[in-house]
Amino acid sequence: MPAAKDFVIDSHAHCGAIDTSMPQTFEDYLDAVDGTDIGATAMFSPVLEIYDRFDYNFVDTIAWQQRRRQSNVNVLSLDRPQFKVYPYFFIWNDFAVDQLTPVHCGIKWHRHAGEPEYCYDDPKCFAALDEIRRRNLPIVLEEEFDKTLDFIKELAQGITLIIPHLGMLNGGYEALDSAGVWELENVWADTALASSYEIKAYLNSYGHARLMFGSDFPFGSPVSELEKVQKLTLDTGIQSALLSGNFLRLQAQIRR
Ligand SMILES: [Zn+2]
Numbered sequence: 001m002p003a004a005k006d007f008v009i010d011s012h013a014h015c016g017a018i019d020t021s022m023p024q025t026f027e028d029y030l031d032a033v034d035g036t037d038i039g040a041t042a043m044f045s046p047v048l049e050i051y052d053r054f055d056y057n058f059v060d061t062i063a064w065q066q067r068r069r070q071s072n073v074n075v076l077s078l079d080r081p082q083f084k085v086y087p088y089f090f091i092w093n094d095f096a097v098d099q100l101t102p103v104h105c106g107i108k109w110h111r112h113a114g115e116p117e118y119c120y121d122d123p124k125c126f127a128a129l130d131e132i133r134r135r136n137l138p139i140v141l142e143e144e145f146d147k148t149l150d151f152i153k154e155l156a157q158g159i160t161l162i163i164p165h166l167g168m169l170n171g172g173y174e175a176l177d178s179a180g181v182w183e184l185e186n187v188w189a190d191t192a193l194a195s196s197y198e199i200k201a202y203l204n205s206y207g208h209a210r211l212m213f214g215s216d217f218p219f220g221s222p223v224s225e226l227e228k229v230q231k232l233t234l235d236t237g238i239q240s241a242l243l244s245g246n247f248l249r250l251q252a253q254i255r256r
Contacts, residue, residue: 007039008243012192012214016046017074024218026078033222040084044108045071050090058116095128102256107139133158136255145171166194173198182206190214208238212246
């Protein structure tokens, strides 16, 4: 394992205990980062442990709420002395922020086009956002383009948002760029599965203070995602901000 000061932190990975449709247990993740400088990870549940993404008309049930709770609790159990895990809480339409604990390090908010929708007009949604704001937890926000913009404009005041994949699944880097999203102080991004071209374009326009390395394991390979960032041959200070410094700065803002 690399020395603590040299840790690379993966800001975006999934790992589960229920959904076996992909190799995505914590052991699978540790195998995938073996031999790399990755020594810590922000971890969230797989989508399929949270809701049925294949059914647009999916209605939440007690059984799904229990599955969701079990999955989120599993993520809380992963931290090890030899490998640091920053657990994120994957939130869905029960807006169960009562399950947040002082060790939670962020929120995962996730939906693609065609998947069941978040109930944005539910009072519980506003209450959940108030609690997230009070704790100063960052939200990894993956949503359709229009809903991403609405979220930023109407819901996210005072909340840090991390747009994964430099926007690939939130409408695309360019569309978000044209909409003025990347210049907002509370909008961050991660590099998972983004192209080197987009990473460079982002750095040129918006600097390096709000961009973080992520792999999106199991969809991305931590080894190749890390190599992609290292091959950009960035200035050492910029590379280290992306690989760990920015993540730690964000974590330091959480109120526990
Ligand atoms: Zn992901």
